Amino acid sequence: MLVTHLEASRDLCETDSILFGAALAVCRIIGAKVSTAGRATGHSSAIPALRRRIEERIAKARALIGRLICFRSGNNRPRIVRTISMAFAGTNVSLSQPDITQKLTEGIDDLKQRIAAWGKRIRRYTERSTRFNQNCLFQSDQKRLYESLERPMVSGTGPAPNQVDTLAFWRGLWSEPVNHSEGHWREVVASQCAGIKPMDPVIITPDDVAEAVCRAPNWKSPGLDGLHHYWLKGFIVCHAVLAR
Incomplete structure (x- = not known):
């Protein structure tokens, strides 16, 4: 079926759509779970269940600390009570006993210690997940791992750039006419390059496509087409169409 459909494809976008449909059909035939929603949306940002539960506990504990502080300061509204x-x-513990203030202070301190312990647990979980992901990445794509380790951490907490100043900066670089003082070096370079033979036009063959696809990781994050390299390796009939 791919041979018939790929021969009729007119551009790369249509070819990618045909290959994606073929991959989806294969997954449905073998019963694999796939998610077509959110194609080319990047990595999933879902929070793990363990971390989400701990963060919910921390939020509830902080809310309770606020109520305890309000009650200790004399706020006796029915909702707080x-x-x-x-x-x-x-x-x-009874709210009418004489040492209720001390009990409230002890309760606040206990909640703060619990929040600190939960925070450390989240940090340990995050560090463990980071190590696990780095080990997996080392096995699959060492180059990408080293790039992630060498890449500096970029903080996005600073002020956003002003749009007017940004436009003025780049317009000053690209929109203003510049008169360069050309010297005799242009004639020298032109005379030296006169005898250079132009390069022959590059012709991409199906073997070139197959070799490039073979070197690519199977399940590396796909691009806008949502197609992994695994399918390009399996659908050999597409190599000639991609080369064309």
């Missing part, structure tokens, strides 16, 4: 009563439910 109800929250404090639920927090001390099942304990021998």
Whole structure:
């Protein structure tokens, strides 16, 4: 089927669509789970379930700390009193006992220690995940791993550049006419290059495409077409069309 459809393809975009449809058909036939939603949207930003649960605990603990501080400072609104009563439910602490202020302070300190412990747990989990991903990347694509290690961390917390100043800066570089003082070196270079034979036109053959695809990692993140290199290796009939 691919031979018939690929011969009728008119451009690279249509060829990619045909190959993607063939890959999707194969996955459906063998029963593999695929997700066509979000093609070419980049890496998934889903938060792991463990980290999400811990972050929810931290958020609830911080909210409870705020209620405890409000009650300790004398805020006796029914909503706050109800929250404090639920927090001390099942304990021998009563809101009417004389040392309730000390109990509130101890409860706040205990919650702060729990938040600190949960934060350390998240950091340990993140470091472990980073090490695991780096080890996997070392096995699959060492070049990409070394590039990620050498790339400096870019912080996006600074102020955004002003649009007017940015436009003025680049217009000053590209829009203003510049008169260069040309010397005699142009004539020298032209005379030296007069005897150079022009390079023959490059003709890309199916063997060139097959060799390039063979060197590419199977499951590297795809581009806009959403097609992994694995399928380009498997669909050998597409090499001639891609070369064309």
